[in-house]
Amino acid sequence: MAAGDGVATSSFQFDAIGTSWEIDTPAPLPAETGAEVVDLVERFDSIYSRFRHDSIVTRIANADDGGRFSFPSDAGPIFDLYDRLHDATDGAVDPLVGRDLELLGYDRDYTLVPDDGAITLMSTQRPVWHRDVQREVNSITTQRPLVIDIGAVGKGRLVDLVADLLAAKGLRDFVVDGSGDILHRGDAALHVGLEHPLDPDMVIGVANLTNGSLCASASNRRAWGDGLHHMLDGRTGRPTTEVIATWAIAADTATTDGLATALFFGSCSRLMTLFDFSFVRMFADGRVEVSDNFDGEVFT
Amino acid sequence: MQHQTRNLLLASALTFTFAGAAEAQSARSARFADGVYTATGEYGGQPSHITVKATLKDGIVTAVSVTPHAYVPRSLELQRAFAAAVPKVVVGKRIDQIRVGKLAGSSGTPKGFNDAIRQIRAQAARG
Numbered sequence: 001m002a003a004g005d006g007v008a009t010s011s012f013q014f015d016a017i018g019t020s021w022e023i024d025t026p027a028p029l030p031a032e033t034g035a036e037v038v039d040l041v042e043r044f045d046s047i048y049s050r051f052r053h054d055s056i057v058t059r060i061a062n063a064d065d066g067g068r069f070s071f072p073s074d075a076g077p078i079f080d081l082y083d084r085l086h087d088a089t090d091g092a093v094d095p096l097v098g099r100d101l102e103l104l105g106y107d108r109d110y111t112l113v114p115d116d117g118a119i120t121l122m123s124t125q126r127p128v129w130h131r132d133v134q135r136e137v138n139s140i141t142t143q144r145p146l147v148i149d150i151g152a153v154g155k156g157r158l159v160d161l162v163a164d165l166l167a168a169k170g171l172r173d174f175v176v177d178g179s180g181d182i183l184h185r186g187d188a189a190l191h192v193g194l195e196h197p198l199d200p201d202m203v204i205g206v207a208n209l210t211n212g213s214l215c216a217s218a219s220n221r222r223a224w225g226d227g228l229h230h231m232l233d234g235r236t237g238r239p240t241t242e243v244i245a246t247w248a249i250a251a252d253t254a255t256t257d258g259l260a261t262a263l264f265f266g267s268c269s270r271l272m273t274l275f276d277f278s279f280v281r282m283f284a285d286g287r288v289e290v291s292d293n294f295d296g297e298v299f300t
Numbered sequence: 301m302q303h304q305t306r307n308l309l310l311a312s313a314l315t316f317t318f319a320g321a322a323e324a325q326s327a328r329s330a331r332f333a334d335g336v337y338t339a340t341g342e343y344g345g346q347p348s349h350i351t352v353k354a355t356l357k358d359g360i361v362t363a364v365s366v367t368p369h370a371y372v373p374r375s376l377e378l379q380r381a382f383a384a385a386v387p388k389v390v391v392g393k394r395i396d397q398i399r400v401g402k403l404a405g406s407s408g409t410p411k412g413f414n415d416a417i418r419q420i421r422a423q424a425a426r427g
Contacts, residue, residue: 175401175402177402180404180405182402182404190401190402191399191400191401191402192400192401192402192403192404193395193398193400193402193403193404193405194404194405195395195403195404195405196392196405197405199392201394201395202392202393202394202395203392203393203394203395203398203400203403203405204391204392206398206400207404214404215404216404216405218405245405247404247405299391299392299393300391
Protein backbone atom coordinates (compact mmCIF):
# COMPACT_ATOMS: atom_id res chain seq x y z
CA MET A 1 0.00 0.00 0.00
CA ALA A 2 1.34 3.40 -0.93
CA ALA A 3 2.06 5.91 1.78
CA GLY A 4 -0.59 8.55 2.07
CA ASP A 5 -3.34 6.39 0.70
CA GLY A 6 -4.71 5.77 4.16
CA VAL A 7 -5.86 2.17 4.34
CA ALA A 8 -8.22 2.23 1.40
CA THR A 9 -8.18 -0.50 -1.21
CA SER A 10 -11.83 -0.46 -2.22
CA SER A 11 -13.75 2.46 -3.61
CA PHE A 12 -17.50 2.98 -3.85
CA GLN A 13 -18.42 5.79 -6.25
CA PHE A 14 -21.69 7.43 -7.09
CA ASP A 15 -23.07 10.72 -8.41
CA ALA A 16 -25.47 12.74 -6.26
CA ILE A 17 -26.45 16.35 -5.55
CA GLY A 18 -24.72 17.37 -8.74
CA THR A 19 -21.30 16.04 -7.92
CA SER A 20 -19.18 12.91 -7.63
CA TRP A 21 -18.89 10.97 -4.39
CA GLU A 22 -16.31 8.41 -3.37
CA ILE A 23 -16.10 6.24 -0.27
CA ASP A 24 -12.80 4.44 0.25
CA THR A 25 -12.66 1.46 2.59
CA PRO A 26 -10.21 -1.40 3.32
CA ALA A 27 -12.76 -3.99 2.18
CA PRO A 28 -15.53 -3.56 -0.40
CA LEU A 29 -18.58 -1.78 0.95
CA PRO A 30 -21.56 -4.17 1.22
CA ALA A 31 -24.09 -3.45 -1.51
CA GLU A 32 -26.87 -2.70 0.96
CA THR A 33 -24.67 -0.19 2.80
CA GLY A 34 -23.93 1.53 -0.49
CA ALA A 35 -27.63 1.68 -1.23
CA GLU A 36 -28.32 3.19 2.20
CA VAL A 37 -25.69 5.86 1.59
CA VAL A 38 -27.18 6.80 -1.77
CA ASP A 39 -30.64 6.91 -0.19
CA LEU A 40 -29.40 9.14 2.63
CA VAL A 41 -27.87 11.59 0.16
CA GLU A 42 -31.01 11.61 -1.97
CA ARG A 43 -33.26 12.37 1.02
CA PHE A 44 -30.99 15.23 2.07
CA ASP A 45 -31.16 16.70 -1.43
CA SER A 46 -34.95 16.46 -1.52
CA ILE A 47 -35.14 18.69 1.57
CA TYR A 48 -32.53 21.35 0.92
CA SER A 49 -31.93 21.66 -2.80
CA ARG A 50 -32.97 24.94 -4.37
CA PHE A 51 -32.66 23.12 -7.71
CA ARG A 52 -35.60 20.86 -7.01
CA HIS A 53 -39.27 21.72 -7.33
CA ASP A 54 -40.25 19.46 -4.43
CA SER A 55 -37.87 20.73 -1.72
CA ILE A 56 -38.84 22.74 1.38
CA VAL A 57 -36.37 25.36 0.17
CA THR A 58 -38.35 25.74 -3.06
CA ARG A 59 -41.62 26.07 -1.11
CA ILE A 60 -40.10 28.86 0.98
CA ALA A 61 -38.89 30.59 -2.19
CA ASN A 62 -42.41 30.44 -3.64
CA ALA A 63 -44.28 31.62 -0.52
CA ASP A 64 -45.47 35.11 -1.51
CA ASP A 65 -46.37 36.11 2.04
CA GLY A 66 -43.84 33.94 3.79
CA GLY A 67 -44.92 31.44 6.43
CA ARG A 68 -43.67 28.98 9.00
CA PHE A 69 -41.68 26.06 7.67
CA SER A 70 -40.48 23.02 9.58
CA PHE A 71 -37.31 21.26 8.53
CA PRO A 72 -36.30 17.83 9.83
CA SER A 73 -34.53 17.92 13.20
CA ASP A 74 -31.18 17.67 11.45
CA ALA A 75 -31.60 21.24 10.19
CA GLY A 76 -31.05 22.67 13.66
CA PRO A 77 -27.26 22.08 13.69
CA ILE A 78 -26.98 23.39 10.12
CA PHE A 79 -28.73 26.66 11.02
CA ASP A 80 -26.77 26.91 14.30
CA LEU A 81 -23.58 26.75 12.30
CA TYR A 82 -24.86 29.38 9.88
CA ASP A 83 -25.63 31.65 12.85
CA ARG A 84 -22.03 31.36 14.04
CA LEU A 85 -20.53 31.88 10.58
CA HIS A 86 -22.88 34.80 9.87
CA ASP A 87 -21.76 36.52 13.07
CA ALA A 88 -18.07 35.66 12.63
CA THR A 89 -17.98 37.18 9.13
CA ASP A 90 -20.17 40.21 9.89
CA GLY A 91 -22.86 38.86 7.61
CA ALA A 92 -20.70 37.83 4.66
CA VAL A 93 -21.73 34.20 5.07
CA ASP A 94 -25.50 34.25 4.61
CA PRO A 95 -27.75 31.43 3.37
CA LEU A 96 -29.99 34.02 1.75
CA VAL A 97 -27.47 34.53 -1.07
CA GLY A 98 -29.60 31.96 -2.89
CA ARG A 99 -31.53 34.69 -4.65
CA ASP A 100 -28.34 36.51 -5.61
CA LEU A 101 -26.97 33.30 -7.13
CA GLU A 102 -30.15 32.97 -9.18
CA LEU A 103 -30.04 36.58 -10.37
CA LEU A 104 -26.40 36.20 -11.36
CA GLY A 105 -27.41 33.26 -13.51
CA TYR A 106 -26.63 30.26 -11.28
CA ASP A 107 -30.20 29.09 -11.16
CA ARG A 108 -32.20 25.92 -11.56
CA ASP A 109 -32.15 26.27 -15.35
CA TYR A 110 -28.48 27.23 -15.49
CA THR A 111 -29.40 30.50 -17.20
CA LEU A 112 -25.83 31.69 -16.62
CA VAL A 113 -26.81 35.22 -17.61
CA PRO A 114 -26.97 37.94 -14.97
CA ASP A 115 -30.28 39.78 -14.60
CA ASP A 116 -28.91 43.30 -14.15
CA GLY A 117 -32.25 44.99 -13.52
CA ALA A 118 -33.27 42.57 -10.81
CA ILE A 119 -29.80 42.74 -9.25
CA THR A 120 -30.15 46.52 -8.86
CA LEU A 121 -33.59 46.08 -7.33
CA MET A 122 -32.30 43.37 -5.02
CA SER A 123 -29.58 45.67 -3.68
CA THR A 124 -32.22 47.98 -2.22
CA GLN A 125 -34.07 45.24 -0.35
CA ARG A 126 -31.43 42.66 0.42
CA PRO A 127 -32.64 40.11 2.97
CA VAL A 128 -30.38 39.39 5.95
CA TRP A 129 -30.32 36.01 7.70
CA HIS A 130 -30.49 37.29 11.29
CA ARG A 131 -33.15 39.88 10.51
CA ASP A 132 -35.49 38.42 7.91
CA VAL A 133 -35.64 34.85 9.21
CA GLN A 134 -37.00 33.99 12.65
CA ARG A 135 -35.87 30.57 13.75
CA GLU A 136 -36.89 28.18 16.49
CA VAL A 137 -34.53 25.20 16.42
CA ASN A 138 -35.47 23.55 13.10
CA SER A 139 -38.42 25.75 12.12
CA ILE A 140 -38.14 29.07 10.37
CA THR A 141 -40.64 31.87 9.82
CA THR A 142 -40.42 34.21 6.86
CA GLN A 143 -42.41 37.26 5.75
CA ARG A 144 -41.71 37.09 2.02
CA PRO A 145 -40.20 34.77 -0.57
CA LEU A 146 -36.60 33.99 0.37
CA VAL A 147 -34.14 31.75 -1.44
CA ILE A 148 -32.09 29.76 1.03
CA ASP A 149 -28.85 28.27 -0.22
CA ILE A 150 -27.11 26.07 2.32
CA GLY A 151 -24.23 25.47 -0.06
CA ALA A 152 -21.63 26.73 2.41
CA VAL A 153 -22.20 23.91 4.91
CA GLY A 154 -24.75 21.54 3.40
CA LYS A 155 -22.44 19.16 1.58
CA GLY A 156 -20.12 19.05 4.57
CA ARG A 157 -23.01 18.17 6.83
CA LEU A 158 -24.01 15.44 4.40
CA VAL A 159 -20.47 14.01 4.45
CA ASP A 160 -20.74 13.86 8.27
CA LEU A 161 -24.08 12.05 8.04
CA VAL A 162 -22.62 9.52 5.61
CA ALA A 163 -19.69 8.99 8.00
CA ASP A 164 -22.11 8.49 10.90
CA LEU A 165 -23.93 5.85 8.88
CA LEU A 166 -20.67 4.03 8.07
CA ALA A 167 -19.55 4.19 11.72
CA ALA A 168 -22.90 2.77 12.81
CA LYS A 169 -22.20 -0.15 10.49
CA GLY A 170 -19.01 -0.83 12.42
CA LEU A 171 -16.57 0.66 9.91
CA ARG A 172 -13.49 2.24 11.51
CA ASP A 173 -11.17 3.07 8.63
CA PHE A 174 -12.63 5.00 5.72
CA VAL A 175 -12.57 8.15 3.65
CA VAL A 176 -15.69 9.96 2.45
CA ASP A 177 -14.97 12.36 -0.41
CA GLY A 178 -17.82 14.52 -1.65
CA SER A 179 -15.73 16.25 -4.35
CA GLY A 180 -13.52 18.36 -2.16
CA ASP A 181 -15.25 17.80 1.17
CA ILE A 182 -13.14 15.00 2.59
CA LEU A 183 -13.58 13.17 5.90
CA HIS A 184 -10.98 10.69 7.16
CA ARG A 185 -11.34 8.02 9.83
CA GLY A 186 -8.55 5.71 10.91
CA ASP A 187 -4.96 5.67 12.17
CA ALA A 188 -3.10 5.95 8.87
CA ALA A 189 -2.86 9.56 7.72
CA LEU A 190 -4.35 10.53 4.39
CA HIS A 191 -2.19 12.89 2.34
CA VAL A 192 -4.35 15.35 0.45
CA GLY A 193 -2.96 17.33 -2.47
CA LEU A 194 -4.11 20.96 -2.57
CA GLU A 195 -4.93 21.61 -6.20
CA HIS A 196 -3.63 24.80 -7.78
CA PRO A 197 -6.76 26.83 -8.56
CA LEU A 198 -5.35 28.15 -11.83
CA ASP A 199 -3.45 25.08 -13.06
CA PRO A 200 -5.14 21.70 -12.77
CA ASP A 201 -1.85 19.88 -13.30
CA MET A 202 -0.31 21.45 -10.21
CA VAL A 203 -0.72 21.24 -6.47
CA ILE A 204 0.31 24.03 -4.12
CA GLY A 205 0.81 21.77 -1.13
CA VAL A 206 -0.07 18.62 0.74
CA ALA A 207 -2.13 18.33 3.91
CA ASN A 208 -1.87 15.44 6.37
CA LEU A 209 -5.33 14.42 7.45
CA THR A 210 -6.00 12.02 10.34
CA ASN A 211 -9.43 11.60 11.91
CA GLY A 212 -10.63 14.94 10.68
CA SER A 213 -12.13 16.78 7.74
CA LEU A 214 -10.63 18.86 4.96
CA CYS A 215 -12.73 21.06 2.72
CA ALA A 216 -11.54 22.90 -0.36
CA SER A 217 -13.24 25.76 -2.08
CA ALA A 218 -12.22 27.66 -5.18
CA SER A 219 -13.98 30.58 -6.81
CA ASN A 220 -13.31 29.22 -10.31
CA ARG A 221 -14.79 25.88 -9.47
CA ARG A 222 -18.19 27.01 -10.63
CA ALA A 223 -17.44 29.99 -12.83
CA TRP A 224 -19.87 30.73 -15.61
CA GLY A 225 -18.61 34.02 -16.89
CA ASP A 226 -16.13 36.81 -16.38
CA GLY A 227 -16.09 37.50 -12.66
CA LEU A 228 -19.18 35.38 -12.14
CA HIS A 229 -18.86 32.48 -9.72
CA HIS A 230 -20.71 30.90 -6.83
CA MET A 231 -18.75 32.42 -3.94
CA LEU A 232 -20.88 35.42 -2.98
CA ASP A 233 -20.53 38.00 -0.24
CA GLY A 234 -23.89 38.03 1.57
CA ARG A 235 -23.58 41.74 2.26
CA THR A 236 -23.35 42.77 -1.38
CA GLY A 237 -24.61 39.76 -3.31
CA ARG A 238 -21.53 40.05 -5.52
CA PRO A 239 -18.84 37.45 -6.16
CA THR A 240 -15.70 37.82 -4.06
CA THR A 241 -12.46 38.74 -5.77
CA GLU A 242 -9.48 38.75 -3.43
CA VAL A 243 -9.29 35.14 -2.25
CA ILE A 244 -9.42 32.59 -5.06
CA ALA A 245 -9.06 29.29 -3.15
CA THR A 246 -9.30 28.04 0.42
CA TRP A 247 -8.62 24.82 2.29
CA ALA A 248 -9.82 24.36 5.88
CA ILE A 249 -9.22 21.47 8.29
CA ALA A 250 -11.31 20.84 11.39
CA ALA A 251 -12.94 18.07 13.41
CA ASP A 252 -16.27 17.86 11.56
CA THR A 253 -17.00 18.39 7.89
CA ALA A 254 -19.97 20.76 8.23
CA THR A 255 -17.89 23.28 10.20
CA THR A 256 -14.91 22.76 7.91
CA ASP A 257 -17.07 23.34 4.85
CA GLY A 258 -18.45 26.57 6.32
CA LEU A 259 -14.98 27.78 7.26
CA ALA A 260 -13.69 27.12 3.73
CA THR A 261 -16.35 29.59 2.58
CA ALA A 262 -15.83 32.06 5.44
CA LEU A 263 -12.12 32.24 4.56
CA PHE A 264 -13.08 34.04 1.35
CA PHE A 265 -14.15 37.06 3.38
CA GLY A 266 -11.59 39.26 5.06
CA SER A 267 -9.32 38.67 7.99
CA CYS A 268 -8.92 35.19 9.43
CA SER A 269 -8.05 36.29 12.98
CA ARG A 270 -11.65 36.47 14.16
CA LEU A 271 -12.43 33.07 12.69
CA MET A 272 -9.35 31.64 14.41
CA THR A 273 -10.57 32.86 17.79
CA LEU A 274 -14.10 31.55 17.28
CA PHE A 275 -13.37 28.18 15.64
CA ASP A 276 -10.78 25.44 16.18
CA PHE A 277 -9.28 24.82 12.73
CA SER A 278 -6.26 25.19 10.47
CA PHE A 279 -6.20 26.55 6.93
CA VAL A 280 -4.43 27.50 3.73
CA ARG A 281 -5.79 30.14 1.40
CA MET A 282 -4.58 31.62 -1.86
CA PHE A 283 -5.08 35.13 -3.18
CA ALA A 284 -5.61 36.37 -6.73
CA ASP A 285 -1.97 37.44 -7.06
CA GLY A 286 -0.63 33.98 -6.22
CA ARG A 287 0.29 34.53 -2.61
CA VAL A 288 -0.74 32.08 0.07
CA GLU A 289 -1.56 32.41 3.74
CA VAL A 290 -0.95 29.36 5.94
CA SER A 291 -2.10 29.07 9.54
CA ASP A 292 0.61 28.23 12.08
CA ASN A 293 -1.16 25.03 13.09
CA PHE A 294 -1.44 23.65 9.55
CA ASP A 295 -0.23 20.02 9.42
CA GLY A 296 1.34 19.61 6.03
CA GLU A 297 3.51 21.38 3.49
CA VAL A 298 2.87 24.30 1.17
CA PHE A 299 5.24 24.76 -1.78
CA THR A 300 6.38 28.39 -1.66
CA MET B 301 -8.01 40.84 -21.28
CA GLN B 302 -11.36 40.25 -19.77
CA HIS B 303 -12.15 37.58 -22.31
CA GLN B 304 -8.83 35.92 -21.65
CA THR B 305 -9.55 35.78 -17.97
CA ARG B 306 -12.86 34.11 -18.47
CA ASN B 307 -11.47 31.59 -20.90
CA LEU B 308 -8.59 30.83 -18.60
CA LEU B 309 -10.95 30.02 -15.75
CA LEU B 310 -13.19 27.84 -17.85
CA ALA B 311 -10.32 26.21 -19.67
CA SER B 312 -8.79 25.22 -16.36
CA ALA B 313 -11.76 23.07 -15.61
CA LEU B 314 -11.92 21.66 -19.11
CA THR B 315 -8.26 20.85 -19.43
CA PHE B 316 -8.43 18.84 -16.28
CA THR B 317 -11.38 16.86 -17.54
CA PHE B 318 -9.59 16.06 -20.76
CA ALA B 319 -6.44 15.15 -18.89
CA GLY B 320 -8.57 12.94 -16.69
CA ALA B 321 -9.15 10.64 -19.64
CA ALA B 322 -5.94 8.89 -18.64
CA GLU B 323 -4.29 9.15 -22.04
CA ALA B 324 -0.67 10.15 -22.27
CA GLN B 325 -0.11 13.71 -23.46
CA SER B 326 1.36 12.56 -26.75
CA ALA B 327 -1.51 10.25 -27.51
CA ARG B 328 -4.13 12.94 -27.18
CA SER B 329 -3.60 14.65 -30.52
CA ALA B 330 -3.94 11.35 -32.31
CA ARG B 331 -7.13 10.50 -30.57
CA PHE B 332 -9.07 13.76 -30.78
CA ALA B 333 -9.83 15.33 -34.13
CA ASP B 334 -9.50 19.10 -34.56
CA GLY B 335 -12.72 21.03 -34.73
CA VAL B 336 -15.43 22.86 -32.88
CA TYR B 337 -17.61 20.69 -30.68
CA THR B 338 -20.82 21.55 -28.95
CA ALA B 339 -22.62 19.48 -26.36
CA THR B 340 -25.39 19.99 -23.87
CA GLY B 341 -24.97 18.49 -20.45
CA GLU B 342 -27.74 17.50 -18.13
CA TYR B 343 -27.85 17.97 -14.40
CA GLY B 344 -30.29 16.90 -11.76
CA GLY B 345 -33.69 15.35 -12.00
CA GLN B 346 -35.43 18.29 -13.68
CA PRO B 347 -33.24 18.08 -15.73
CA SER B 348 -31.25 21.28 -16.05
CA HIS B 349 -29.02 21.98 -19.01
CA ILE B 350 -25.78 23.68 -19.80
CA THR B 351 -24.30 23.97 -23.27
CA VAL B 352 -20.58 24.02 -23.73
CA LYS B 353 -18.74 24.73 -26.99
CA ALA B 354 -15.09 23.75 -27.19
CA THR B 355 -12.57 24.25 -29.96
CA LEU B 356 -9.94 21.52 -30.23
CA LYS B 357 -6.62 21.88 -31.99
CA ASP B 358 -3.94 19.22 -31.74
CA GLY B 359 -5.82 17.71 -28.85
CA ILE B 360 -5.76 20.95 -26.88
CA VAL B 361 -8.77 23.06 -25.98
CA THR B 362 -7.99 26.40 -27.60
CA ALA B 363 -11.33 28.07 -26.93
CA VAL B 364 -14.39 27.33 -24.94
CA SER B 365 -17.71 28.98 -24.31
CA VAL B 366 -20.79 28.39 -22.25
CA THR B 367 -24.06 29.21 -23.98
CA PRO B 368 -25.66 31.64 -23.47
CA HIS B 369 -22.75 33.90 -22.93
CA ALA B 370 -22.51 35.63 -19.62
CA TYR B 371 -20.51 38.81 -19.79
CA VAL B 372 -19.96 41.44 -17.15
CA PRO B 373 -17.01 43.80 -17.40
CA ARG B 374 -14.60 43.26 -14.58
CA SER B 375 -10.95 44.09 -14.64
CA LEU B 376 -8.20 41.79 -13.62
CA GLU B 377 -6.66 44.75 -11.85
CA LEU B 378 -9.62 44.82 -9.51
CA GLN B 379 -9.02 41.21 -8.59
CA ARG B 380 -5.45 42.05 -7.78
CA ALA B 381 -6.24 45.14 -5.77
CA PHE B 382 -6.16 44.12 -2.17
CA ALA B 383 -4.12 45.05 0.81
CA ALA B 384 -3.91 41.92 2.93
CA ALA B 385 -0.53 41.08 4.38
CA VAL B 386 0.25 37.70 2.92
CA PRO B 387 3.59 35.98 3.32
CA LYS B 388 4.69 34.08 0.22
CA VAL B 389 3.99 33.43 -3.42
CA VAL B 390 3.07 29.87 -4.12
CA VAL B 391 5.27 27.87 -6.47
CA GLY B 392 3.46 24.57 -6.67
CA LYS B 393 4.52 21.18 -7.92
CA ARG B 394 3.24 19.01 -10.71
CA ILE B 395 0.74 16.45 -9.51
CA ASP B 396 2.80 13.59 -10.92
CA GLN B 397 5.78 14.67 -8.81
CA ILE B 398 4.06 14.10 -5.51
CA ARG B 399 2.30 11.23 -3.86
CA VAL B 400 -1.12 11.82 -2.36
CA GLY B 401 -4.16 9.74 -1.60
CA LYS B 402 -6.65 12.45 -2.53
CA LEU B 403 -6.85 15.78 -4.30
CA ALA B 404 -8.86 18.73 -3.04
CA GLY B 405 -9.46 21.92 -4.95
CA SER B 406 -11.00 23.28 -8.07
CA SER B 407 -11.25 20.22 -10.29
CA GLY B 408 -14.62 19.16 -8.94
CA THR B 409 -16.61 20.94 -11.59
CA PRO B 410 -20.36 20.46 -11.53
CA LYS B 411 -21.89 17.49 -13.24
CA GLY B 412 -23.58 19.43 -16.03
CA PHE B 413 -20.21 20.78 -17.06
CA ASN B 414 -18.59 17.37 -16.94
CA ASP B 415 -21.42 15.73 -18.79
CA ALA B 416 -21.12 18.19 -21.67
CA ILE B 417 -17.38 17.70 -21.81
CA ARG B 418 -17.75 13.93 -21.86
CA GLN B 419 -19.96 14.23 -24.93
CA ILE B 420 -17.48 16.55 -26.62
CA ARG B 421 -14.74 14.05 -25.97
CA ALA B 422 -16.80 11.29 -27.53
CA GLN B 423 -17.58 13.43 -30.58
CA ALA B 424 -13.93 14.30 -31.00
CA ALA B 425 -12.84 10.69 -30.69
CA ARG B 426 -15.22 9.68 -33.45
CA GLY B 427 -14.09 12.51 -35.69
